[in-house]
Amino acid sequence: MAEPRIIIVGAGPAGVRAAEALVAAGVRPVLLDEGQRDGGQIYRRQPEGFSRTPEQLYGTEAGRAIALHRSFERLKPQIDYRPRHLAWNVADGVVHTISEGKPGQFAYDALIIAAGATDRLLPVKGWQHAGVYSLGGAQIALKAQACAIGRKVVFLGTGPLLQLVALQYHKAGAEVVALLDTSPFPRQVMALPKLAARPGMLLKGLRIVGGLMASGMAIHRGVTPVEIHGEAEAGVTGVSVRLASGEIRRFDCDAVGLGYHLRPEAQLADLARCAFTFDARTRQFWPEIDADGRSSVPGIYLAGDGVRTQGADGAEISGALAACAALEDLGRSVPDAPRAALRAKARVMERFREGIAEAYPWPAGLAADLPDEAILCRCEGITVGELREAAKEKGADEVNRAKALTRVGMGRCQGRYCGHAGAEIVAAATGMPLEAVGRLRGQAPVKPLAIAAGEVQP
Amino acid sequence: MTGGTRSDVLIIGGGIMGASAAFFLRQRGKSVTLIERGLIGQQASGTNFGNVRRQGRFLPQLPLANRSRAIWGRLNELLGEDAEFLPSGHLRLAYTEEMAGRIEQYGRDARPYGLELEMLSGNVLRDRFPFLGPEIRAGSYSPLDGHANPRLAAPAFGRAAKRAGAEIVERAEVLTVEQEGGSFRAETADGRVFRAEQMLITAGAWGSRLSQQFGEPVPLVVHGPQMAVTEPVPYGLEPVLGIATTIPEEIIYLRQVKRGNIVFGGGIRGPASAETLRAYVKPENTLGQLSQITRIVPALRRLNVIRVWSGIESYLPDDIPIMGPSARIPGLHYAFGFCGHGFQLGPGVGDVMAELIATGQTSTPIEPFTIARFANSTTNQPGGHP
Numbered sequence: 001m002a003e004p005r006i007i008i009v010g011a012g013p014a015g016v017r018a019a020e021a022l023v024a025a026g027v028r029p030v031l032l033d034e035g036q037r038d039g040g041q042i043y044r045r046q047p048e049g050f051s052r053t054p055e056q057l058y059g060t061e062a063g064r065a066i067a068l069h070r071s072f073e074r075l076k077p078q079i080d081y082r083p084r085h086l087a088w089n090v091a092d093g094v095v096h097t098i099s100e101g102k103p104g105q106f107a108y109d110a111l112i113i114a115a116g117a118t119d120r121l122l123p124v125k126g127w128q129h130a131g132v133y134s135l136g137g138a139q140i141a142l143k144a145q146a147c148a149i150g151r152k153v154v155f156l157g158t159g160p161l162l163q164l165v166a167l168q169y170h171k172a173g174a175e176v177v178a179l180l181d182t183s184p185f186p187r188q189v190m191a192l193p194k195l196a197a198r199p200g201m202l203l204k205g206l207r208i209v210g211g212l213m214a215s216g217m218a219i220h221r222g223v224t225p226v227e228i229h230g231e232a233e234a235g236v237t238g239v240s241v242r243l244a245s246g247e248i249r250r251f252d253c254d255a256v257g258l259g260y261h262l263r264p265e266a267q268l269a270d271l272a273r274c275a276f277t278f279d280a281r282t283r284q285f286w287p288e289i290d291a292d293g294r295s296s297v298p299g300i301y302l303a304g305d306g307v308r309t310q311g312a313d314g315a316e317i318s319g320a321l322a323a324c325a326a327l328e329d330l331g332r333s334v335p336d337a338p339r340a341a342l343r344a345k346a347r348v349m350e351r352f353r354e355g356i357a358e359a360y361p362w363p364a365g366l367a368a369d370l371p372d373e374a375i376l377c378r379c380e381g382i383t384v385g386e387l388r389e390a391a392k393e394k395g396a397d398e399v400n401r402a403k404a405l406t407r408v409g410m411g412r413c414q415g416r417y418c419g420h421a422g423a424e425i426v427a428a429a430t431g432m433p434l435e436a437v438g439r440l441r442g443q444a445p446v447k448p449l450a451i452a453a454g455e456v457q458p
Numbered sequence: 459m460t461g462g463t464r465s466d467v468l469i470i471g472g473g474i475m476g477a478s479a480a481f482f483l484r485q486r487g488k489s490v491t492l493i494e495r496g497l498i499g500q501q502a503s504g505t506n507f508g509n510v511r512r513q514g515r516f517l518p519q520l521p522l523a524n525r526s527r528a529i530w531g532r533l534n535e536l537l538g539e540d541a542e543f544l545p546s547g548h549l550r551l552a553y554t555e556e557m558a559g560r561i562e563q564y565g566r567d568a569r570p571y572g573l574e575l576e577m578l579s580g581n582v583l584r585d586r587f588p589f590l591g592p593e594i595r596a597g598s599y600s601p602l603d604g605h606a607n608p609r610l611a612a613p614a615f616g617r618a619a620k621r622a623g624a625e626i627v628e629r630a631e632v633l634t635v636e637q638e639g640g641s642f643r644a645e646t647a648d649g650r651v652f653r654a655e656q657m658l659i660t661a662g663a664w665g666s667r668l669s670q671q672f673g674e675p676v677p678l679v680v681h682g683p684q685m686a687v688t689e690p691v692p693y694g695l696e697p698v699l700g701i702a703t704t705i706p707e708e709i710i711y712l713r714q715v716k717r718g719n720i721v722f723g724g725g726i727r728g729p730a731s732a733e734t735l736r737a738y739v740k741p742e743n744t745l746g747q748l749s750q751i752t753r754i755v756p757a758l759r760r761l762n763v764i765r766v767w768s769g770i771e772s773y774l775p776d777d778i779p780i781m782g783p784s785a786r787i788p789g790l791h792y793a794f795g796f797c798g799h800g801f802q803l804g805p806g807v808g809d810v811m812a813e814l815i816a817t818g819q820t821s822t823p824i825e826p827f828t829i830a831r832f833a834n835s836t837t838n839q840p841g842g843h844p
């Protein structure tokens with residue numbers, strides 16, 4: 001049998017561990033990543049020439065980061081690693097890439113997609129002002145460029161990343177005015193039994209909470225965002241929220257970090273025609289997978305935060321499992337014992353993931369209650385009211401129809417940032433269940449594709 | 459309710475043809491029921507390029523296209539909604555002397571049909587349209603053609619028809635059509651029955667599935683023209699541009715919307731399926747288009763494509779539609795199979811079919827489009843060809 005052609009997209013924890021499992025089985029995979037270097041999101045490597053220590057860069061995760069980077073260095077000669085390769089499309093068994101303006105094609109027998117996650121965002125009135133960043137953006141500014149998004153920063157949203165980034169900013173010396181969490185404190189307590197599935201992680205989380213309390217920043221849980229104040233020139237000037245007590249309070253600041261946990265980057269899976277399923281707990285559609293990461297399409301495997309937001313450790317496990325599944329489906333024998341151990345760990349990761357989702361729920365009601373004048377789609381400048389009108393008056397009771405009539409989700413980001421909130425608004429306006437209003441169908445390219453690429457023939 | 463809904467005219471298929479026919483039939487006082495499998499304008503009529511172009515068409519189709527163009531011009535006042543029709547002009551371009559000769563000939567041939575085209579070449583062409591690339595030799599300019607927003611046009615017709623009293627039934631697929639006594643009967647997948655004195659089949663790529671139930675199958679095949687759009691840039695590309703060529707890879711057309719995005723399409727068509735209701739864009743086709751589009755407007759090389767899509771369009775072997783009365787059954791009418799050119803025609807087709815159904819004749823010639831030309835066809839086309 002000819003050497004199977006296996007392609008991995010994503011050199012984060014999931015992709016690297018998948019590559020490792022393939023190499024162990026004697027296969028030389030192609031590993032594509034749009035980034036300059038390996039490491040993925042959390043263990044992102046600093047650009048060549050920078051010399052901050054792993055402890056400075058990765059904090060408590062330094063050990064794991066070093067371990068992953070070392071594994072990768074060992075693997076490198078045994079894989080076909082292609083950094084700076086964006087997979088912009090996939091069709092008919094071929095991944096289409098773009099690298100430094102040049103198109104490329106990689107045919108596969110098996111494809112493992114480990115594309116990671118991005119911030120899950122919820123609009124708030126005024127979020128289009130300069131100075132509003134996603135939590136990921138805020139963290140990258142700190143990690144990669146060693147600079148803060150502002151001098152007086154408010155963090156608004158929910159999820160573990162909200163607390164982590166707030167603490168990272170505080171430690172880096174930025175003035176964090178407030179941490180405003182939409183999740184009510186009792187929800188976080190109720191999720192403890194599930195979070196206890198991973199005692200070490202729970203402890204890390206509690207230390208972060210401890211660090212935040214000791215920092216002296218204002219911390220409010222169970223808030224309702226009202227508005228991000230700002231001016232055309234100056235950008236953000238403050239944030240108003242309704243506190244759990246009912247009082248409306250304004251916090252003056254010049255930057256806001258915004259985020260409601262993470263959402264899988266599932267565009268490639270969508271383009272590969274993988275089936276999606278609705279998850280009621282997190283109120284979103286995501287690709288269907290079996291316990292080992294097999295999608296509904298034979299030969300396509302999904303791993304890491306790009307399919308379920310389990311975090312970096314979960315990503316490593318699911319990456320290895322996906323590789324085993326691919327090998328097995330290609331007729332290679334896969335040793336049972338290690339795989340059983342991986343599956344057992346994966347179940348723990350999944351339980352913890354559910355705990356996080358319950359502790360920091362997506363505030364669906366806030367999306368549905370957004371005022372008509374709030375901008376929903378920042379790319380196209382469409383308001384909540386315009387979408388509501390299409391849903392109510394023009395019968396757009398399905399999100400792709402709403403997109404056709406209003407352009408919500410037609411911009412550069414393809415609905416990554418407004419799609420979930422848009423679906424909530426359509427559902428609330430029409431009285432339909434969220435599941436029934438559907439999801440925006442993915443459309444190539446995964447990220448904007450330079451027309452100049454057409455001048456270079458592959 | 460054993461009788462089911464009854465009306466003067468039953469329209470099956472709510473693309474731009476069905477929706478505009480419903481609107482114009484209401485204007486003529488006929489009671490109308492329109493049945494659409496999905497949502498109004500969701501198929502070809504909502505996914506097309508948006509060209510409202512007459513030049514380059516099959517000449518005997520020009521009277522119909524002219525009638526349609528006149529309606530486009532007063533669409534907003536007619537429908538009370540804006541479908542973003544922009545009479546921006548249309549420029550048909552040639553790379554070679556041979557094609558330049560052909561478009562010039564077309565200009566002469568089109569004049570008797572009332573379509574005035576202006577031939578431009580060399581410096582005159584370039585002075586007027588300085589963004590054109592050096593390979594372009596000549597162009598034929600149609601000042602009154604333009605473009606509109608396909609996502610809005612058919613739904614706007616549907617809503618206007620509804621306001622005017624038409625019954626619009628969405629999310630209902632008609633499975634069987636038949637004659638019953640002197641009238642027509644249609645039954646949907648969920649068992650609803652509709653009856654009418656006359657029937658109009660405007661089911662696009664699915665038209666033959668219904669016409670064959672009346673013994674009139676036609677050899678429809680489906681394809682997916684490949685579309686794409688760039689990020690917005692300041693408005694400046696006024697006319698719709700299109701290349702006249704016999705080389706399929708070279709075909710490309712583009713337009714800029716007022717908001718700034720540049721929409722383009724053309725080249726090799728992609729796979730479409732009338733069964734799964736999906737049409738796909740092949741990545742290699744997108745790359746092929748990129749290599750062509752900068753030949754027309756080199757400055758476009760600085761832009762990015764943010765989205766691609768396709769749609770299901772049906773074609774007949776002679777590349778012209780089926781339109782007119784059934785050749786076998788009085789009271790039955792067809793308008794489908796528009797071969798990639800139906801968006802511009804939509805309002806005119808609706809108007810003409812309403813005239814035909816209400817009066818028994820049309821003031822615009824449509825004889826070339828008769829279904830009788832496929833009378834010997836035995837094809838039982840399920841569609842689904844790539």
Ligand SMILES: Cc1cc2nc3c(=O)[nH]c(=O)nc-3n(C[C@H](O)[C@H](O)[C@H](O)COP(=O)(O)OP(=O)(O)OC[C@H]3O[C@@H](n4cnc5c(N)ncnc54)[C@H](O)[C@@H]3O)c2cc1C
Pocket residue numbers: 009010011012013014015032033034035039040041042043085086087088114115116117118119135136137139161164262265268303304305306310311312313315446
């Ligand atoms: C903004 C952000 C900040 C985070 N911060 C933390 C943190 O501080 N602590 C923590 O514990 N967890 C954090 N997480 C979660 C953590 O990043 C993930 O749990 C972990 O990185 C998941 O690993 P992964 O391999 O699934 O994906 P990732 O590590 O995200 O790796 C995915 C890789 O795929 C590549 N890729 C994606 N799409 C394409 C494509 N189309 N073509 C080519 N390459 C592609 C990306 O460049 C990336 O390298 C963060 C997540 C995000 C999104």
Ligand SMILES: Cc1cc2nc3c(=O)[nH]c(=O)nc-3n(C[C@H](O)[C@H](O)[C@H](O)COP(=O)(O)OP(=O)(O)OC[C@H]3O[C@@H](n4cnc5c(N)ncnc54)[C@H](O)[C@@H]3O)c2cc1C
Pocket residue numbers: 470471472473474475476493494495496497498499500501502503504505506507508509510511630631632633660661662663664665682683684685723768769770771793794795796797798799800801802803
């Ligand atoms: C990508 C693309 C680009 C194009 N570009 C242009 C252009 O620039 N200019 C131009 O003039 N033309 C263009 N065309 C062609 C144009 O879009 C079509 O010719 C025109 O929209 C056809 O309209 P229609 O109403 O016949 O078909 P459709 O819009 O397909 O409508 C037919 C309707 O019938 C419904 N239907 C079918 N069967 C049943 C049933 N059994 N029961 C109930 N309902 C049923 C379908 O759901 C559908 O909504 C393009 C087409 C495509 C796909």
